[in-house]
Amino acid sequence: MEQYKEYLQSKGISPSYQRLKILEYLDLHRTHPTVDEIYTALLPHIPTLSKTTVYNTLSLFVQEGLATMLVLDNVEARFDITVHPHGHFTCTQCGKVYDIDVTPFVHIPNTIDGHTIQYYQIALKGICKDCASH
Amino acid sequence: MEQYKEYLQSKGISPSYQRLKILEYLDLHRTHPTVDEIYTALLPHIPTLSKTTVYNTLSLFVQEGLATMLVLDNVEARFDITVHPHGHFTCTQCGKVYDIDVTPFVHIPNTIDGHTIQYYQIALKGICKDCASH
DNA sequence: ATCATTGCAAACACTTTGCATACGC
DNA sequence: GCGTATGCAAAGTGTTTGCAATGAT
Numbered sequence: 001m002e003q004y005k006e007y008l009q010s011k012g013i014s015p016s017y018q019r020l021k022i023l024e025y026l027d028l029h030r031t032h033p034t035v036d037e038i039y040t041a042l043l044p045h046i047p048t049l050s051k052t053t054v055y056n057t058l059s060l061f062v063q064e065g066l067a068t069m070l071v072l073d074n075v076e077a078r079f080d081i082t083v084h085p086h087g088h089f090t091c092t093q094c095g096k097v098y099d100i101d102v103t104p105f106v107h108i109p110n111t112i113d114g115h116t117i118q119y120y121q122i123a124l125k126g127i128c129k130d131c132a133s134h
Numbered sequence: 135m136e137q138y139k140e141y142l143q144s145k146g147i148s149p150s151y152q153r154l155k156i157l158e159y160l161d162l163h164r165t166h167p168t169v170d171e172i173y174t175a176l177l178p179h180i181p182t183l184s185k186t187t188v189y190n191t192l193s194l195f196v197q198e199g200l201a202t203m204l205v206l207d208n209v210e211a212r213f214d215i216t217v218h219p220h221g222h223f224t225c226t227q228c229g230k231v232y233d234i235d236v237t238p239f240v241h242i243p244n245t246i247d248g249h250t251i252q253y254y255q256i257a258l259k260g261i262c263k264d265c266a267s268h
Numbered sequence: 269a270t271c272a273t274t275g276c277a278a279a280c281a282c283t284t285t286g287c288a289t290a291c292g293c
Numbered sequence: 294g295c296g297t298a299t300g301c302a303a304a305g306t307g308t309t310t311g312c313a314a315t316g317a318t
Binding site for chain 3: 298307
């Protein structure tokens with residue numbers, strides 16, 4: 001908990017209990033959680049928590065670079081604590097999302113067609129290992 | 135118009151006027167249009183058109199492989215007539231979306247970590263040529 | 269006459285906004 | 294005490310659903 005507090009402060013974000021818990025959740029659950037998943041998971045620990053706070057906090061984190069908003073479908077936004085760039089594979093059968101290390105397959109330059117690339121996301125779709133074997 | 139009719143029939147889709155016009159729009163406007171853009175553009179030509187029909191038709195096209203649903207943000211879905219795979223660059227300043235040929239930079243195998251990859255999308259973000267020069 | 273397509277209106281689901289309350293230095 | 298963070302409720306936005314009207318063969 002203490003390391004999260006220092007991390008937030010180092011980014012100029014005042015470390016409220018809600019923010020600490022949301023950051024901790026993102027760090028401990030690298031499962032591309034939705035707002036609702038985070039909210040539901042933390043509610044027992046923070047009974048007064050509101051979804052607005054989860055939304056506020058996540059957009060603050062994204063803005064400050066602590067988290068990344070993933071674009072995997074147009075239904076619900078998903079969030080990752082910011083780590084090295086990686087792809088996301090969504091199984092079209094079971095809907096599970098897997099992290100994929102795409103660095104062996106992708107080498108995006110800093111500039112393409114005169115546009116400056118700041119970051120990118122790769123969304124892969126198909127049938128996952130588990131579904132294929134059933 | 136005749137070529138669209140034949141194309142739909144070859145896919146087993148009955149070529150209603152609405153479907154023909156939506157397909158034509160996708161073919162002539164390769165600008166990743168949203169449902170609303172398609173609807174608004176066609177309304178003068180089909181005054182009775184409803185958004186439901188645009189939604190219905192697009193999901194039929196996606197299902198039959200005639201179009202692709204893009205996921206560029208978590209706000210609105212965008213659609214492309216199905217062509218060779220390419221990336222999409224969104225300018226974070228002006229919001230414009232550019233097609234990017236990523237084939238030189240990306241080589242995704244058919245299988246990764248045991249998962250079967252059917253298709254993928256690459257969403258790039260940054261500052262576009264135009265915005266950089268202003 | 270039958271079946272598919274269309275289109276209105278209502279329902280839905282996720283997200284944002286407005287504003288009053290509570291918290292922390 | 295004052296500025297920020299929180300959280301409820303309401304509004305907003307994109308999408309889907311139910312169902313009746315229309316159209317095509």
